[in-house]
Amino acid sequence: AQSVTQPDIHITVSEGASLELRCNYSYGATPYLFWYVQSPGQGLQLLLKYFSGDTLVQGIKGFEAEFKRSQSSFNLRKPSVHWSDAAEYFCAVREPNFGNEKLTFGTGTRLTIIP
Amino acid sequence: DTGVSQDPRHKITKRGQNVTFRCDPISEHNRLYWYRQTLGQGPEFLTYFQNEAQLEKSRLLSDRFSAERPKGSFSTLEIQRTEQGDSAMYLCASSNRGETQYFGPGTRLLVL
Numbered sequence: 001a002q003s004v005t006q007p008d009i010h011i012t013v014s015e016g017a018s019l020e021l022r023c024n025y026s027y028g029a030t031p032y033l034f035w036y037v038q039s040p041g042q043g044l045q046l047l048l049k050y051f052s053g054d055t056l057v058q059g060i061k062g063f064e065a066e067f068k069r070s071q072s073s074f075n076l077r078k079p080s081v082h083w084s085d086a087a088e089y090f091c092a093v094r095e096p097n098f099g100n101e102k103l104t105f106g107t108g109t110r111l112t113i114i115p
Numbered sequence: 116d117t118g119v120s121q122d123p124r125h126k127i128t129k130r131g132q133n134v135t136f137r138c139d140p141i142s143e144h145n146r147l148y149w150y151r152q153t154l155g156q157g158p159e160f161l162t163y164f165q166n167e168a169q170l171e172k173s174r175l176l177s178d179r180f181s182a183e184r185p186k187g188s189f190s191t192l193e194i195q196r197t198e199q200g201d202s203a204m205y206l207c208a209s210s211n212r213g214e215t216q217y218f219g220p221g222t223r224l225l226v227l
Binding site: 045106 | 158159163208214218220
């Protein structure tokens with residue numbers, strides 16, 4: 001069964017500093033990979049996704065992520081965070097086969113921004 | 116396109132009562148998914164529909180839970196005889212061809 005690990009439960013970053021959130025997955029082949037963001041009490045907003053091709057993907061709000069097959073990782077990065085980036089971030093995977101479409105999520109990383 | 120909508124946004128009920136949640140997907144999205152999210156955890160898959168057919172159900176979906184999508188448009192999730200352990204955020208998502216799921220704002224359930 002596939003699984004996702006987000007090793008950092010909580011990260012605190014100064015506004016304007018760079019950010020990297022880690023995500024590792026366990027799956028036999030290359031899954032579809034996603035990053036979602038959730039503000040308190042809200043649903044999930046898609047930041048970016050990777051299906052195949054270029055391993056560096058760009059998303060919304062200035063985020064990017066890099067797929068590294070050798071490390072089974074899909075880390076999320078942003079060069080300069082803004083106070084509005086404070087939220088919970090979830091990495092998710094699903095099998096690349098139609099008909100098996102459930103997303104498996106990590107436990108999330110809570111991001112706090114300090115002035 | 117309007118996004119995925121869910122109703123109600125919040126529900127407080129007493130243990131043993133039945134509750135029903137509604138999800139309206141993005142128009143023309145033929146796939147609809149339900150997830151449950153407890154405090155401090157990521158969402159967990161419950162079930163999904165392609166049009167009106169329910170194609171997969173998680174073992175989390177006990178016999179007290181039932182989901183329908185009668186006309187392939189909106190969906191309802193009913194929980195019978197609610198228990199305190201059912202307290203969670205219930206999230207709905209939809210997709211066009213099954214690749215990318217777009218989530219609604221969720222329904223937060225509190226069982227007293």
